[in-house]
Amino acid sequence: MAEIAAIAKQFVEFYYPAFDRDRRELTHIYRDMSMMTWEGVQIQGAAGIIEKLASLPFKRVQHKTTTVDAQPSLPGVKAIIVMVTGQLLVDEETKPQQFSQTFHLVEDKGYFVYNDIFRLNYA
Amino acid sequence: MAEIAAIAKQFVEFYYPAFDRDRRELTHIYRDMSMMTWEGVQIQGAAGIIEKLASLPFKRVQHKTTTVDAQPSLPGVKAIIVMVTGQLLVDEETKPQQFSQTFHLVEDKGYFVYNDIFRLNYA
Structure with missing residues (x-):
């Protein structure tokens, strides 16, 4: 489980800073078969996912992760389930919003x- | 995707009322290979998971789900990833706590x- 936790941590430490810097940097971590559900909207494929992320209506965003939990996914595949909770702050807002995000990471080179x-929790 | 959403909805509509009624009713939905991470504590196997749930230090609990999102898991297996956000109220408390929970459901009879x-978000 230590390796799983390390992979999850490494992923999260890449994902959110890249998201906050330039969402297009995330292109290579999605593939054509990737699925995203963003606030209930379903999108398939890297191109559509990045287009969605890039079109989100804020200029600046800052994620702060609170918890990162990871487990190995199904036996026989190198895959990991990661659930993240945290806060995000957009543009000039001073009150952070809570978010939850689940990733299923699959190893292939x-x-x-x-x-x-992804979901925002309106507290 | 409609079938996936229906299975997720059916699962959630079973899970939380059963949890709130008697956590031991959840025994048959876990197996020896099942994994739970409860507020950062890792447990493997149905027996340990149910023991953990039954030992949680509240007498009454009421979950209210806010969002249920589901996607098919890896190709070639009948499996579904479900992320739930919601609120829960324990014992005499009047202020609900937010929670997030991710399930990976696998079909086998x-x-x-x-x-x-599972994570509580302390808002």
């Missing part, structure tokens, strides 16, 4: 995102 | 929980 589900 | 990650 490096890990890519197979499943991605 | 009915769906069972392979992965389960």
Whole structure:
């Protein structure tokens, strides 16, 4: 489980800073078979996912992760389920919003995102 | 995707009322290979998971789900990733706490929980 946790940590430490810097940097971690559900909207494929992320209506965003939990996925595949909770701050807002995000990472010459589900929790 | 959503909805509509009524009713949806991470504590196997749930230090609990998102898991297996966000109220408390929970459901003569990650978000 230590290796799983390390892979999850490494992924999260790449994902959110890249998201906050330039969402297009995330292109290579999605593939054509990748799925994203963003606030209930379903998108398939790297191109559509990045287009969605790039079109989100804020200029600046800052994620802060609170928890990162990871487990090995199904036996016989190198895959990991990661659930992240945290806060994000957009543009000039001063009150952070909470978010939850689940990733299913699959290994194939490096890990890519197979499943991605994102939700804001309006506290 | 409609079938996936229906299975997720059916699972959630079973899981939380059963949890709130008697956590031991959840025994049959976990197996020996099931994993749970409960607020960072890792547990493997149906017996340990149910023991953990039954030992949680509240008498009454009421879950209210806010969002349920589901996606098909890896190709070639009948499996579903479900992320739930919601609120829960324990015992005499009047202020609900937010929670996030991710399930990886796998079909084998009915769906069972392979992965389960639970977190409270302290808003």
